[in-house]
Amino acid sequence: MFNPTYNVLLIDDDLDILESYQDLLQQEGYQVMTCADPMDIVAQIPQNWIGVILCDVLLPTISGLQLLDQIIQHDAHLPVIMITGHGDVPMAVEAVKKGATNFLEKPIAPENLLQQVAQALEKRTTLMKNRQWQLEKLTESFIGQSEWMMAMRHQLQKLADIDVPLFLWGETGTGRYHSATYLHKLSARQNAPFVYYECLPQTDCNLDRLLEDVQQGTLVVKNIHYLPQTIQQHLANALNIEGCAFRLILLSDSSLLTLIQTQQISSELYYLFLHTQFELLPLKKRPSDILPIFCHYVHKSCARLNKDDVEPNKKLIQYLLTQTWPGNVKELIHVAELYAIGLFAEQHAPMTVPLKTTQIKPLDEQINEYEKQIIEDALIFYQGRINDVATYLNIPRKKLYLRMKKHHIDKKHYKC
Incomplete structure (x- = not known):
């Protein structure tokens, strides 16, 4: 059984090597767990574990590369240092290309091993602190106790750490734009531009200008179906460029399936978002x-x-x-x-109105007091913005000013 209090996991089928590495790391204060048969170990690693994995490339029951694939699928940011013999260096290099943190060649210099473990653990600790900060911010802003909302907060936290394009769809008011802004605020792009563009029917879109404005930042496009297919393809091509310099988030009232079935989205964009589409529930x-x-x-x-x-x-x-x-x-x-x-x-x-036997104010006076209270509450809420107050009360501005004058109400007293 995996013990989450450990911060180093050693995987090797050679028990002597396991004991040697364990002694070295424990002398430096690390909590070390050893594993000679790793077939089921990945599933036991808890989410957000603050630790480092040292794994031999050659294992009897499963290859180190296969195990690395499982670890990356479990948590792409979990640091894995591969250990290899001289003849297995090409495999270790391949592992680094796949996502391993680094590799160490046997015989391992103790100071090199300790240095790499320390660096990897420091990076992992920083990442976990950032994840915790992200979840705290999401919990503050995305209110709710349903299973869907709790899962959504964790999903947004994970998506903030990666740059894949996203398709967010749902009814008006479900938080599509709100989600897009937090994906930007919580990401590594938070100090880069955040560009929002809403497509409208029969309106030209200067896509090249948008791409120029959003360099290294996040581009949020609403109602992509209003863009001509040629511009949609241009956008898809920009995303396919190696080292893409921006993140794309699409917002829509309709599902991705509906858009492709009605031929309102290009096939290039459809396949880009096929596995990263999320519905925001009403x-x-x-x-x-x-x-x-x-x-x-x-x-x-x-x-x-x-x-x-x-x-x-x-x-x-x-x-x-x-x-x-x-x-x-x-x-x-x-x-x-x-x-x-x-x-x-x-x-x-x-x-x-309850009947009272005691003296009550005349009806006109009660109506005046009620009207004054309604206007004052609206002014407080809209912080003295007359246009907003008039719209909310469904009254012409001129008539509102007359009522305010009647009740000796001055808008400047309500401005922040």
Whole structure:
């Protein structure tokens, strides 16, 4: 059984060599695990293991190159140092081409072995710290507790470490653009340009200009089906150039299969994205994420507005969970922000007024107070932006200004 507390795994069928290497490494403070029969060892290595593998090229039950293939498939960034005899150097060189960190030729100089192990372990430790940072950022930004969301966060973290082209599709508001931005922010290209381009019907696209602007960065293209086939092929050719200088992410409402069946995407692009296409599920397919997302953005809005946090009551929770959410996460976030400032509850609460035996204010005065509160809440939410407030309240700007003047409301008091 694999012990994850070890940070060096030695694989060799020669027990004397195993013992010799183990003693040397343990004297330097390493925790060493030895393995003479590696047939099932790769499956036991835990994800994100902080360790280094030393593996002999020639093994009796499986070749070192076959084992290397299994390790790379398990974790492409796991450091593997191949050990070879003089006659097996070509095999070791081939292993390095496949993805091994390096190789050591027998007889191994102890100082060389220790140096390579130290360098590989330092690199692996740095990578694991970066992966942890990536997951923390994704957990902060991609809210939810469904199995799909948890898997999606881990998938995005893995994709951030590689440069393969990606096809993200799904309904409006499911987070396609949000996912693309985080894939860029968390990648090694984070300091390079992030270029977003939305294709529109009958609009010319200067692809060469886009490729020039995005050098070493990430190019995100939405609605690729609006681009002529010739331009799509030009884009595919740019990706096929050795040492491609940018990463391409496509966003679409439709699946890749639908686009190829309707001949809206070139075959060259189709095959580039065939194994890296991901659907972002709508909220109706992951209802357990609705309440966590809503509460997160209510809390965030209350903090921004310096207001006490407000918890949804049972009636509102029931309402949230029974909606179809055609606008998905975007729509839910908007509702959460409205609820935080008191507008959403007022829109959906039953309009009943309890009878009182005590003196109440005249109806006109109550209506004026209510109207003033509605305008002030909207101004707070939109930070004094009159055009946004007028649009939200569905009222002409001139009429809104008259109402504000009536209630002695000055927009400058609401600007940040």
